[in-house]
Amino acid sequence: MTASTYAVEAPSAVHQERRPSLARLARVELRKMVDTRAGFWVQLGVLVLTVTFAIVAAIIGSTEDHRLQGIFVAAVWPAYALLPVVGILLVTSEWSQRTTLITFALVPRRSRVIVAKLAAGVLFASASVVVALGIAALVTAVAAPGIPGTWSLSGIVFGQLLLIVVVAMVMGLAFGAAILSSAPAIVLSFVLPLGWSALGSIRALEGLARWLDSSKSFAPLADHVANPTEWARVGTTLALWLLVPAAIGLWRIARSEVG
């Protein structure tokens, strides 16, 4: 094979090239989440933990608890805890590995890359919840507690769980965008909420924490159909932990000199 095989046509040849669709960009982002060594192991880790948590939930406690809903809540927990890391890496790995030079050269409109990453993150988080439900169903079938309501799962609670896992993923993306560096973003994404919770345990701040601490405000969503006050608390928490880092991140990505 010679070099000329890859030669160009006449320079006047008009390429009627279409812009890559957002769907295609999102597929590429999904691919990039799993085709690196780190990405592969994180996903495998989530899967193994999901199975483990489901099995543990079906063994410990009383037979009363071995219903689909309880096992599903346990099975979805690893995704909730670890997908923020996946979201962070989806953004920061481009900066730490300097693949932004390639990504933004191929897709000069940075906003399209961000939308594609967001879509890929939401799809991935949703798929994770569905997989967790499948695993929980399998484990429930094997455990077969044989009690009334074994298979009952509130559609609204399922929706609420889906929402918090997706939100956790998007918070990771926003955090990654705000910090643009893998290790500090991951460490801070664990340390900040922990420190925040510790602050919230101070009696004077307890009231505030119910509105701004995700470990408190999200808890009802995994438990029952949330009431309006509980939804308002989810909203204020998201404003602090999602909208603020997202705004900082979008500003930084749009302005930053890459490379």
Add this chain to the structure above:
Amino acid sequence: MIETQNITKRLGGRTVVDDVSFLVEPGTITGFLGPNGAGKTTTLRMLTGLSAPDSGRALILGGPYRELPNPGRRVGVLLDASAQHDGRRGHEALMVSAQLMGVDQSRIDGLLDLVGLDRSAARKRVRAYSLGMRQRLGIAHALLGDPEVLILDEPANGLDPPGMRWMRELLRDFAETGGTVLLSSHLLHEVEALADRLVIIDHGRVVAQGTRAELLAGSGTLVRADDEAALRAALDAANLTARPSEGAGFLVDAEPTEVGRAALAGGVVLNHLGPSDGSGLEQLFFDLTSKEAA
């Protein structure tokens, strides 16, 4: 076609690129030369839409790079061979971009052959690649979309001599079929045998540009003699400006005939007399780029 019109870029209070204008025509290879930190990379980043000029315009194929709908299909870019995900396999790195650009995956194996990365190398993660292998992967990546323009930043960096010969042939073929090539280097010898035109930049400004012949014209004569002191005296006697050349002899700002006449008049036996050629270009490059540093 690549064109910059008076582009200027300030970064951190420093003018990194200062009023740079040049044109690269289809079918030609232009070497973008300058010492490290001269502003080459910043200029190439403005050309590829990664950085916005503070003033002036950077145009590719008649418009701003960012306006190209699917830029990878028209412009092949290699800005930094190290900028690949360490944990991704070489073949997969090309697959990702092929999917993004909508290029048929069947091109990839041919390109890997073309750049000399065999099956086992393509299966390795980029972490295990030498700089030369990363450059080869980067060139394959730049060619992936079957582009008509190539923009390469220091592509010869890390290549061994056979690798450089291979790249020279590849770019020659690319330009001969109508492609436009702009490649940067901080080493003159990497580009002087390859480029049709040279743009020399220093401290953010273009200090010289033109064809190799244009830049060499009037660059003088290289003359050598066993008795250098006598030669110096003869040149001085003839009122010729001469400076010591690297190695041995003198570079004289005159035609060889004049230098020969001066040597004859001084009775000096010469062992070399001719246009200064490459060494002259080297001197020119050195002079142009180190003026302020000296």
